[in-house]
Amino acid sequence: MFCINNLYVFASDSLLLSNPGPFLVNSLTESTGIRNGPNYNGSTIFFPENTSGLLSSIVLVPGFMNNELTIQNWGTFLASHGIITMTIGTNSLTDSEYERRDALLDAIISLKEENTRFTSPLFLKLDTNKIAVGGFSKGGGGAQLAAKQLSEIEAVVALYPWIENPDYDELNHQAPVIIISGQIDLIAPPLLHADIHYDYTPDSTPKLIFEVFGASHDAISGPYAGAQEVGKKVLSWLKTFLVKDTSYCLYLLDNPFVSSKYNTNLSCDNLTSTKNINHQKITSKVFDIMGRKTSIEKNKMMFIEEKGLMKKYFIID
Incomplete structure (x- = not known):
C-alpha cells in the first residue's frame, strides 16, 4: 500500500478470484x-x-x-x-x-x-x-x-x-x-x-x-x-x-x-489495520475499469500504470 494525493492505495493483485480457483x-x-x-x-x-x-x-x-x-x-x-x-x-x-x-x-x-x-x-x-x-x-x-x-x-x-x-x-x-x-x-x-x-x-x-x-x-x-x-x-x-x-x-x-x-x-x-507507509508523491497514469484515463477517486477500483505496466488497485480513505 502507498499514498497518492492523501488517499491510500491498496494493491489487489494478490486477490485470487478466478473460476476455477487454485485447488483441485x-x-x-x-x-x-x-x-x-x-x-x-x-x-x-x-x-x-x-x-x-x-x-x-x-x-x-x-x-x-x-x-x-x-x-x-x-x-x-x-x-x-x-x-x-x-x-x-x-x-x-x-x-x-x-x-x-x-x-x-x-x-x-x-x-x-x-x-x-x-x-x-x-x-x-x-x-x-x-x-x-x-x-x-x-x-x-x-x-x-x-x-x-x-x-x-x-x-x-x-x-x-x-x-x-x-x-x-x-x-x-x-x-x-x-x-x-x-x-x-x-x-x-x-x-x-x-x-x-x-x-x-x-x-x-x-x-x-x-x-x-x-x-x-x-x-x-x-x-x-x-x-x-x-x-x-x-x-x-x-x-x-x-x-x-x-x-x-x-x-x-x-x-x-x-x-x-x-x-x-x-x-x-473496522476489519483491517492500514496505515500510510509512504507519503512520497507518485506521478502515474490512472485509468478506470473501462480503460478510460481518469483521476484518483476514493473507494474505487482503478488501474495505475507503473513503469509501463498496468496494475490493479483499490483506492481507500
Missing part, C-alpha cells in the same frame, strides 16, 4: 458415508485437495421447484478456492423457506460429523467454528432464517432470496449477509424481497446488496452470473467474514459495472 476439487456423497439427514434429501460435499490447516465451509440449499444440481456449480467454484461446500436437496421441491431453514440446520450436523468420521477424507480438516449458509430463492430465505435461529453461523449468502412477507424479527441476526438480486426478477421482485432483506437486516450487521443489471430469477448461472461478478463478490464476502481473510474486503466496496444497484454498510477500516 473432489466430492463426497451419501453413498460414500455422509450422514443422511431427515430434514433434507441427498447431499454432496465438494472439498479442495492438497490443502493445509483447518478449512471453512458453507451449506447451500436450492429454491422452490429446484433440485440440488442447480446449485452445484457453487460447490465446485467455492471448493476450488479452499471453502468446503455442501449442497443439499430438499424433501419436497415445494418445501417452504422454513423447511429449507431446517434442511440447512440439519445439514450442518451432517457436515460437522465428517470432521469426526475416521474414514472421511475430511477427518479433522474442518474448522467447525467457521460455517456459513446460503441458498437460492426460498433457499436464500431459508439461509436468512437459519442465521436467526443458529447464532454460530458466520455468514449468509442469500441468492435472489424469498420469504413470504418477511418481518424485522425474522431477519434480525448478526451473521454478515450478502444479497444477490435480479433487476428484472418477476418471481422475487427486488422491491418486495431482496431490498426488504437488506433494509430489515440490522444496521449493526455487515450487509451488502448487489442487484445484477438485466438479470431475472436466475437459478442456473450461479457464480457465472453478471459476467462472473456474482461469484467474485460472494467469494470475497466468504473470504472476508468466513475465512477471516480481510485482504478481500476492499474489493467488496467496488461497484461492479454489471450492477443496477449496489449498496453496503461495510467498513473495511
Whole structure:
C-alpha cells in the first residue's frame, strides 16, 4: 500500500478470484458415508485437495421447484478456492423457506460429523467454528432464517432470496449477509424481497446488496452470473467474514459495472489495520475499469500504470 494525493492505495493483485480457483476439487456423497439427514434429501460435499490447516465451509440449499444440481456449480467454484461446500436437496421441491431453514440446520450436523468420521477424507480438516449458509430463492430465505435461529453461523449468502412477507424479527441476526438480486426478477421482485432483506437486516450487521443489471430469477448461472461478478463478490464476502481473510474486503466496496444497484454498510477500516507507509508523491497514469484515463477517486477500483505496466488497485480513505 502507498499514498497518492492523501488517499491510500491498496494493491489487489494478490486477490485470487478466478473460476476455477487454485485447488483441485473432489466430492463426497451419501453413498460414500455422509450422514443422511431427515430434514433434507441427498447431499454432496465438494472439498479442495492438497490443502493445509483447518478449512471453512458453507451449506447451500436450492429454491422452490429446484433440485440440488442447480446449485452445484457453487460447490465446485467455492471448493476450488479452499471453502468446503455442501449442497443439499430438499424433501419436497415445494418445501417452504422454513423447511429449507431446517434442511440447512440439519445439514450442518451432517457436515460437522465428517470432521469426526475416521474414514472421511475430511477427518479433522474442518474448522467447525467457521460455517456459513446460503441458498437460492426460498433457499436464500431459508439461509436468512437459519442465521436467526443458529447464532454460530458466520455468514449468509442469500441468492435472489424469498420469504413470504418477511418481518424485522425474522431477519434480525448478526451473521454478515450478502444479497444477490435480479433487476428484472418477476418471481422475487427486488422491491418486495431482496431490498426488504437488506433494509430489515440490522444496521449493526455487515450487509451488502448487489442487484445484477438485466438479470431475472436466475437459478442456473450461479457464480457465472453478471459476467462472473456474482461469484467474485460472494467469494470475497466468504473470504472476508468466513475465512477471516480481510485482504478481500476492499474489493467488496467496488461497484461492479454489471450492477443496477449496489449498496453496503461495510467498513473495511473496522476489519483491517492500514496505515500510510509512504507519503512520497507518485506521478502515474490512472485509468478506470473501462480503460478510460481518469483521476484518483476514493473507494474505487482503478488501474495505475507503473513503469509501463498496468496494475490493479483499490483506492481507500
